[in-house]
Amino acid sequence: TQLLEQSPQFLSIQEGENLTVYCNSSSVFSSLQWYRQEPGEGPVLLVTVVTGGEVKKLKRLTFQFGDARKDSSLHITAAQPGDTGLYLCAGVSNTGFQKLVFGTGTRLLVSP
Amino acid sequence: DTAVSQTPKYLVTQMGNDKSIKCEQNLGHDTMYWYKQDSKKFLKIMFSYNNKELIINETVPNRFSPKSPDKAHLNLHINSLELGDSAVYFCASSQVGGKTNEKLFFGSGTQLSVL
Numbered sequence: 001t002q003l004l005e006q007s008p009q010f011l012s013i014q015e016g017e018n019l020t021v022y023c024n025s026s027s028v029f030s031s032l033q034w035y036r037q038e039p040g041e042g043p044v045l046l047v048t049v050v051t052g053g054e055v056k057k058l059k060r061l062t063f064q065f066g067d068a069r070k071d072s073s074l075h076i077t078a079a080q081p082g083d084t085g086l087y088l089c090a091g092v093s094n095t096g097f098q099k100l101v102f103g104t105g106t107r108l109l110v111s112p
Numbered sequence: 113d114t115a116v117s118q119t120p121k122y123l124v125t126q127m128g129n130d131k132s133i134k135c136e137q138n139l140g141h142d143t144m145y146w147y148k149q150d151s152k153k154f155l156k157i158m159f160s161y162n163n164k165e166l167i168i169n170e171t172v173p174n175r176f177s178p179k180s181p182d183k184a185h186l187n188l189h190i191n192s193l194e195l196g197d198s199a200v201y202f203c204a205s206s207q208v209g210g211k212t213n214e215k216l217f218f219g220s221g222t223q224l225s226v227l
Contacts, residue, residue: 042218043202
């Protein structure tokens with residue numbers, strides 16, 4: 001069974017701080033996605049990283065895929081209250097029909 | 113226009129009852145999914161249909177039966193509901209399914225509470 005562990009599980013910070021969320025696995029994934037989920041809503045895709053070592057930026061968010069395609073990180077610069085939510089990484093499995101395996105989630109609370 | 117819509121939003125029912133959740137997508141996608149999110153927010157795939165054909169069937173009790181009358185609809189019927197079925201169920205769709213950079217579009221979820 002492929003597992004994706006995220007850390008930290010919960011993060012409470014002040015507006016303007018920087019933070020990093022980690023997504024780790026012992027399995028190799030063909031690609032990795034990051035989603036953000038707000039209360040009462042479904043996850044919304046933020047980014048997909050495909051190549052080992054790839055770095056993608058989305059405004060204040062920087063995503064990196066590990067060289068071995070087993071891990072990823074999400075770095076947020078100068079966090080805003082609007083960044084509050086549940087962040088989920090999801091690996092695309094290589095076994096048979098490709099499916100998403102979701103991480104354990106990181107709940108982020110950014111206070112003004 | 114809501115891309116992936118599921119009904120009902122909330123479902124409260126007694127143990128032993130049978131209930132259904134409906135899902136529709138207007139994106140023209142070929143693949144639809146059901147995911148279950150538990151109280152710890154862990155999201156796990158249950159089923160996937162591609163053009164009305166069952167593609168993924170994870171280890172789910174056979175009390176759960178998905179039905180896809182056409183590629184725009186994927187419903188989930190649950191028989192003999194148990195306390196442990198309480199969770200948020202998400203429907204999702206993707207354009208093709210099975211691609212490395214496939215983007216999933218999720219509905220807003222159905223919160224099922226079994227009493």
